[in-house]
Amino acid sequence: xxxxxxxxxxxxxxxxxxxxxxxxxxxxxxxxxxxxxxxxxxxxxxxxxxxxxxxxxxxxxxxxxxxxxxxxxxxxxxxxxxxxxxxxxxxxxxxxxxxxxxxxxxxxxxxxxxxxxxxxxxxxxxxxxxxxxxxxxxxxxxxxxxxxxxxxxxxxxxxxxxxxxxxxxxxxxxxxxxxxxxxxxxxxxxxxxxxxxxxxxxxxxxxxxxxxxxxxxxxxxxxxxxxxxxxxxxxxxx
Amino acid sequence: xxxxxxxxxxxxxxxxxxxxxxxxxxxxxxxxxxxxxxxxxxxxxxxxxxxxxxxxxxxxxxxxxxxxxxxxxxxxxxxxxxxxxxxxxxxxxxxxxxxxxxxxxxxxxxxxxxxxxxxxxxxxxxxxxxxxxxxxxxxxxxxxxxxxxxxxxxxxxxxxxxxxxxxxxxxxxxxxxxxxxxxxxxxxxxxxxxxxxxxxxxxxxxxxxxxxxxxxxxxxxxxxxxxxxxxxxxxxxxxxxxxxxxxxxxxxxxxxxxxxxxxxxxxxxx
Amino acid sequence: xxxxxxxxxxxxxxxxxxxxxxxxxxxxxxxxxxxxxxxxxxxxxxxxxxxxxxxxxxxxxxxxxxxxxxxxxxxxxxxxxxxxxxxxxxxxxxxxxxxxxxxxxxxxxxxxxxxxxxxxxxxxxxxxxxxxxxxxxxxxxxxxxxxxxxxxxxxxxxxxxxxxxxxxxxxxxxxxxxxxxxxxxxxxxxxxxxxxxxxxxxxxxxxxxxxxxxxxxxxxxxxxxxxxx
Numbered sequence: 001x002x003x004x005x006x007x008x009x010x011x012x013x014x015x016x017x018x019x020x021x022x023x024x025x026x027x028x029x030x031x032x033x034x035x036x037x038x039x040x041x042x043x044x045x046x047x048x049x050x051x052x053x054x055x056x057x058x059x060x061x062x063x064x065x066x067x068x069x070x071x072x073x074x075x076x077x078x079x080x081x082x083x084x085x086x087x088x089x090x091x092x093x094x095x096x097x098x099x100x101x102x103x104x105x106x107x108x109x110x111x112x113x114x115x116x117x118x119x120x121x122x123x124x125x126x127x128x129x130x131x132x133x134x135x136x137x138x139x140x141x142x143x144x145x146x147x148x149x150x151x152x153x154x155x156x157x158x159x160x161x162x163x164x165x166x167x168x169x170x171x172x173x174x175x176x177x178x179x180x181x182x183x184x185x186x187x188x189x190x191x192x193x194x195x196x197x198x199x200x201x202x203x204x205x206x207x208x209x210x211x212x213x214x215x216x217x218x219x220x221x222x223x224x225x226x227x228x229x230x231x232x233x234x235x236x237x238x
Numbered sequence: 239x240x241x242x243x244x245x246x247x248x249x250x251x252x253x254x255x256x257x258x259x260x261x262x263x264x265x266x267x268x269x270x271x272x273x274x275x276x277x278x279x280x281x282x283x284x285x286x287x288x289x290x291x292x293x294x295x296x297x298x299x300x301x302x303x304x305x306x307x308x309x310x311x312x313x314x315x316x317x318x319x320x321x322x323x324x325x326x327x328x329x330x331x332x333x334x335x336x337x338x339x340x341x342x343x344x345x346x347x348x349x350x351x352x353x354x355x356x357x358x359x360x361x362x363x364x365x366x367x368x369x370x371x372x373x374x375x376x377x378x379x380x381x382x383x384x385x386x387x388x389x390x391x392x393x394x395x396x397x398x399x400x401x402x403x404x405x406x407x408x409x410x411x412x413x414x415x416x417x418x419x420x421x422x423x424x425x426x427x428x429x430x431x432x433x434x435x436x437x438x439x440x441x442x443x444x445x446x447x448x449x450x451x452x453x454x455x456x457x458x459x460x461x462x463x464x465x466x467x468x469x470x471x472x473x474x475x476x477x478x479x480x481x482x483x484x485x486x487x488x489x490x491x492x493x494x495x496x497x498x499x500x501x502x503x504x505x506x507x508x
Numbered sequence: 509x510x511x512x513x514x515x516x517x518x519x520x521x522x523x524x525x526x527x528x529x530x531x532x533x534x535x536x537x538x539x540x541x542x543x544x545x546x547x548x549x550x551x552x553x554x555x556x557x558x559x560x561x562x563x564x565x566x567x568x569x570x571x572x573x574x575x576x577x578x579x580x581x582x583x584x585x586x587x588x589x590x591x592x593x594x595x596x597x598x599x600x601x602x603x604x605x606x607x608x609x610x611x612x613x614x615x616x617x618x619x620x621x622x623x624x625x626x627x628x629x630x631x632x633x634x635x636x637x638x639x640x641x642x643x644x645x646x647x648x649x650x651x652x653x654x655x656x657x658x659x660x661x662x663x664x665x666x667x668x669x670x671x672x673x674x675x676x677x678x679x680x681x682x683x684x685x686x687x688x689x690x691x692x693x694x695x696x697x698x699x700x701x702x703x704x705x706x707x708x709x710x711x712x713x714x715x716x717x718x719x720x721x722x723x724x725x726x727x728x729x730x731x732x733x734x735x736x737x
Contacts, residue, residue: 003578003579004579070654070655070658071654071658071694071695071698071699072658072691072695073658073659073661073662073671073672073675073690073691073694074658074661074662075661075662075664075665075672075675075676076661076672076674076675076687076690076691076694077691078675079675079676079678079679079687080675080684080687080688080691082679083678083679083682083684083687084684118320118321118322118324119324119325119326119327121289121320121324122318122320122323122324122325122326123324123326124289124313125284125287125289125313125318125320125324125396126313126314126318126337126338126341126386127310127311127312127313127314127315127338127341128310128341129310132341136326137326140328141327141328155566155567155569158569159569159570159571162569162571162572163569163570163571163662163665166665167679173571176571176572176575177665179575180665180666185585188575188585189575189576189579191572191575192571192572192573192575192576193572193576195569195571195572196568196569196572196573196576199567199568199569199572200564200567200568203563203564203567215327215328216328216370217326217327217328217329217330217370217371217372218327218328218372
């Protein structure tokens with residue numbers, strides 16, 4: 001347990017909270033880069049996923065693409081981009097975007113597909129046009145699963161961003177790599193604890209969001225079921 | 239008036255759902271399409287609001303070929319009630335009923351006020367207005383479905399096995415309710431069912447369909463029972479099995495009507 | 509690409525090392541998860557606790573877990589055993605949930621009729637419940653195979669040799685072909701292991717051929733499985 005105490009002492013050490021390379025700066029970097037990546041990846045993947053789910057067209061392609069992307073080893077992709085674009089932020093950003101796309105894409109089409117086809121049929125028979133069917137029926141009803149996809153993508157980004165400190169000078173992962181280099185276990189464990197806490201807090205926030213976006217009329221019947229079985233993200237943990 | 243002229247529907251996989259159908263559906267009456275599954279009755283119904291487009295022939299509403307009308311606009315002018323109600327689970331009852339008027343640009347206040355009146359029309363308590371569909375019984379959901387179908391006061395009301403998923407007692411109740419409504423409103427109702435008794439009860443005109451989407455007979459219930467067009471129809475309506483061959487027998491001073499198997503069908507009114 | 513041909517030996521050797529890391533983790537996590545998944549299926553209270561634990565575990569970034577594990581295991585963070593333990597834990601986090609779903613998905617009627625025709629409790633589990641849950645269990649296993657093989661490369665940054673070493677080495681020495689070779693070798697390994705598993709699955713469960721209803725979940729790609737859950 002000494003190891004943990006050392007790590008906590010490292011985290012609480014005021015000198016680690018100051019200036020360039022301090023905990024607040026690293027945490028901030030980790031957060032904003034993750035947020036930017038998520039926005040870029042979502043802007044690409046969510047519309048495509050919703051379209052695939054709505055039309056049913058290109059489903060095979062979407063499944064194949066997200067499957068193939070997922071089999072990619074994250075460290076390999078990061079290294080390759082680092083070699084192409086040089087050490088620094090330019091390399092991890094495209095790599096992280098690529099790796100965040102599969103869960104977002106899958107969440108979006110699975111969310112839309114999960115809706116009872118009879119409800120969509122009724123909406124069409126009433127005279128909703130395709131845009132209205134997507135906007136007023138499919139997206140609200142599929143939202144819990146879509147948010148589930150965003151949740152796993154976010155966890156994936158946070159995890160990969162930690163690893164990305166290997167090729168770029170940013171984020172909480174820096175503490176781990178600098179600790180590995182100097183064999184300072186307190187620092188690497190301290191950094192790991194910060195990363196774990198960050199991931200769990202974000203995951204918890206998403207779990208809450210996921211529950212809140214269940215439409216009220218659906219919650220009336222499905223709430224208990226969702227509670228015992230939260231739509232579990234399958235974040236790759238790279 | 240709705241008219242089918244030489245209508246055929248072949249799906250891309252080759253199945254012929256409807257073949258060479260010619261029929262006139264008179265206005266302000268109830269026409270029931272009846273047949274077993276695979277007889278193309280639902281396909282026929284869905285061609286009226288262009289949920290399905292025919293591969294040959296024409297469907298005309300008051301002389302206008304529906305193929306020339308934009309489908310979304312067409313559907314907003316035709317009421318549609320389906321099995322399992324098809325209500326939007328994430329919207330309250332009142333908002334479900336108000337859906338189409340809102341799509342057509344009616345103000346929210348007006349649409350909701352009208353929706354409440356429609357709940358009265360279909361015999362639902364207004365206290366249900368703020369509930370979600372999942373909180374209603376199956377019969378109540380179906381009534382909401384009917385109210386929604388009536389929301390834009392359409393001339394035509396399409397009903398696709400609307401009472402197929404409720405228990406027999408509730409179904410009988412809903413059937414009576416529909417008869418009452420129809421007397422009041424006089425819509426052109428096209429109703430799909432696989433239950434011949436339901437067809438005879440509700441239909442002014444009954445259209446009997448057989449496998450492959452052909453019409454065997456289209457006539458009033460009385461006419462069909464009196465003169466079944468062929469053996470298929472006779473079998474289908476049960477005339478030959480003796481189910482419809484009723485006779486009177488006397489039990490304890492009451493005159494009972496029984497079928498050929500001796501099962502009681504009712505008491506003869508004196 | 510010359511690099512690949514002149515270093516085939518090295519790539520082959522690392523593939524074997526990589527197998528030695530990932531296969532034990534895959535097998536171990538499967539063997540441990542099935543009973544846990546059954547508990548989660550059988551007892552409602554256990555289901556909440558176990559599935560939440562798995563969810564938490566799965567949310568932990570891999571690098572952080574690799575560094576933090578030694579606190580519990582006493583191993584060094586740079587040891588292969590540490591990596592295998594971490595991979596096993598992730599595998600468990602995935603399969604337990606799939607296993608619980610797999611057991612849940614077997615129809616009650618089938619189980620009751622098995623009891624009715626005279627199966628004992630244990631006999632029913634081994635003879636009916638487990639085999640019928642098999643196709644879904646297999647799909648969970650396939651997800652874990654792909655993710656474990658890919659994840660094992662991460663160990664390279666803490667100094668555990670694997671195909672991931674081609675990434676760290678390639679980056680340091682600026683050899684693009686080395687990194688690409690590593691990526692390809694990792695994918696090939698995952699695809700081969702996945703294919704083998706599917707083949708074994710067909711042998712053990714001849715009734716679950718693709719095209720049959722029960723087999724649909726197992727014939728779907730592992731990724732699709734994961735996302736549908």
